[in-house]
Amino acid sequence: MDESLTFLLSIFPRLLAAVPLTLALTAISCVIGNALAVPVALARLSPNPLLWMPSALYILLMRGTPLLVQTYLIYYGLGEVLPGSFIQQTFLWEYLKDGFWYAVFAFSLNTAGYTGEILRGAMSAVPRGEIEAAKAYGMSPWLVLWRVTLPRAVQICLPAMSGETILLLKATSLASLITVWDIMGTARQIQKESYRIYEPLIAAGIIYIITVFILTRLLNLLERRINQHRAAPQSA
Amino acid sequence: MDTSPSLLSLMSFGHDGWGARFVDGLVVTMEVSLAAYAVSLIFGLLGASAKLSPYRWLRSIADVYTTLVRALPELLLLLLVYYSGADAIKFLLSFLGDDYEDVEVDPFAAAVIALGFIGGAYMTEVMRGAIQSIPVGQIEAAKACGMSPLLRVRRIILPQMLRFALPGMSNLWLNATKDSSLISVLGSFQDILFMGYRAASTTKHYSFFYTMTALCFLIVTLVSMAGIRLIEARVNRGYK
Numbered sequence: 001m002d003e004s005l006t007f008l009l010s011i012f013p014r015l016l017a018a019v020p021l022t023l024a025l026t027a028i029s030c031v032i033g034n035a036l037a038v039p040v041a042l043a044r045l046s047p048n049p050l051l052w053m054p055s056a057l058y059i060l061l062m063r064g065t066p067l068l069v070q071t072y073l074i075y076y077g078l079g080e081v082l083p084g085s086f087i088q089q090t091f092l093w094e095y096l097k098d099g100f101w102y103a104v105f106a107f108s109l110n111t112a113g114y115t116g117e118i119l120r121g122a123m124s125a126v127p128r129g130e131i132e133a134a135k136a137y138g139m140s141p142w143l144v145l146w147r148v149t150l151p152r153a154v155q156i157c158l159p160a161m162s163g164e165t166i167l168l169l170k171a172t173s174l175a176s177l178i179t180v181w182d183i184m185g186t187a188r189q190i191q192k193e194s195y196r197i198y199e200p201l202i203a204a205g206i207i208y209i210i211t212v213f214i215l216t217r218l219l220n221l222l223e224r225r226i227n228q229h230r231a232a233p234q235s236a
Numbered sequence: 237m238d239t240s241p242s243l244l245s246l247m248s249f250g251h252d253g254w255g256a257r258f259v260d261g262l263v264v265t266m267e268v269s270l271a272a273y274a275v276s277l278i279f280g281l282l283g284a285s286a287k288l289s290p291y292r293w294l295r296s297i298a299d300v301y302t303t304l305v306r307a308l309p310e311l312l313l314l315l316l317v318y319y320s321g322a323d324a325i326k327f328l329l330s331f332l333g334d335d336y337e338d339v340e341v342d343p344f345a346a347a348v349i350a351l352g353f354i355g356g357a358y359m360t361e362v363m364r365g366a367i368q369s370i371p372v373g374q375i376e377a378a379k380a381c382g383m384s385p386l387l388r389v390r391r392i393i394l395p396q397m398l399r400f401a402l403p404g405m406s407n408l409w410l411n412a413t414k415d416s417s418l419i420s421v422l423g424s425f426q427d428i429l430f431m432g433y434r435a436a437s438t439t440k441h442y443s444f445f446y447t448m449t450a451l452c453f454l455i456v457t458l459v460s461m462a463g464i465r466l467i468e469a470r471v472n473r474g475y476k
């Protein structure tokens with residue numbers, strides 16, 4: 001037992017060194033995914049069937065199939081198509097040799113589907129009067145979107161979106177299956193080197209729990225910041 | 237476009253098509269999902285009862301359970317519970333005598349328990365919320381009629397909470413089918429994703445076979461969604 005504990009402590013530095021990679025995967029996929037979620041939600045709300053039908057199909061595909069299958073499809077599927085194509089001659093090729101950007105690609109598309117659906121609900125919950133008021137001021141449709149609809153929708157669905165971000169952080173562990181050495185990947189690497197099953201997983205688990213805890217706190221802080229005007233008034 | 241007939245023949249049900257093996261994989265996926273979902277219902281009921289119990293230590297155990305499971309990646313939990321579950325059963329059996337030392341724990345049972353344990357944490361929250369949504373008056377009325385606690389659970393709490401729990405439970409069923417794809421990582425299951433992986437690496441038609449795999453999961457989702465709609469209509473029939 002003692003020896004097991006010593007080993008557990010000895011592998012922490014290696015696993016902690018992988019934390020930035022996991023955070024980078026989460027942050028980049030979160031930014032790209034949430035940015036893509038806006039056009040997905042807008043198209044989903046459009047009365048034009050040429051817009052809302054593809055968007056509804058996209059959301060169904062992203063939410064109706066496992067993320068692991070999507071990740072494999074992108075990693076192996078693009079790996080089949082890209083070599084030999086013009087991409088190989090461009091600067092992009094350097095980045096496409098390991099799994100990182102494929103993982104980012106898969107996670108971003110997936111997040112766009114889930115958040116798109118959340119954002120759609122929030123956008124249709126923005127009070128009608130606020131949009132009418134913005135129009136009455138003579139704002140163009142894009143300005144209304146940028147100044148009123150989007151900020152209000154984000155305020156409304158922020159709790160759901162931060163939940164989605166936590167799920168994304170956990171989902172990045174799937175990148176370990178396409179040769180990305182994130183926390184999970186490093187843990188599995190240590191498992192193979194040391195022939196120990198539990199210690200690497202437990203150590204990685206502790207690191208994930210702490211990371212999730214810190215991220216939850218930060219997101220709560222952000223929520224309070226953004227919804228400041230709705231907080232209970234401070235007593236004098 | 238001349239490659240499409242040959243690609244489709246790869247999915248045929250004949251001797252060199254992968255169709256039959258994909259169907260086998262789908263059966264494994266469905267078996268694991270259904271069994272894991274059933275286990276998660278048990279964990280969920282136990283967890284929800286613990287969370288609502290008057291005993292503080294029970295509530296604390298349930299809180300630790302849901303917090304830990306929901307903070308850890310599913311893949312990590314699956315590996316951890318899968319291996320430790322097998323070891324725990326072996327450990328328990330070792331008390332019964334030396335005859336059991338070489339017992340191999342069934343990987344199916346270990347994977348189902350692992351997935352059910354994960355799903356159970358989410359189920360706990362769904363069921364706790366649903367039980368709390370039942371109007372107190374109904375439970376008081378049952379008490380006033382002199383029903384015993386168990387009879388109250390059977391006649392009032394379970395049927396009444398179903399209506400509130402159904403949206404969450406349907407979501408968790410869809411998650412269970414998708415999470416079952418993780419068992420392909422364990423290496424002892426020929427589930428749908430494993431079949432897709434094998435077919436893709438044998439034939440080198442990666443995008444085709446992973447698209448087919450995704451399509452299988454999509455069909456499961458669509459059929460489930462249709463089923464859920466029927467069940468919801470049935471459960472809510474008194475509230476139209």
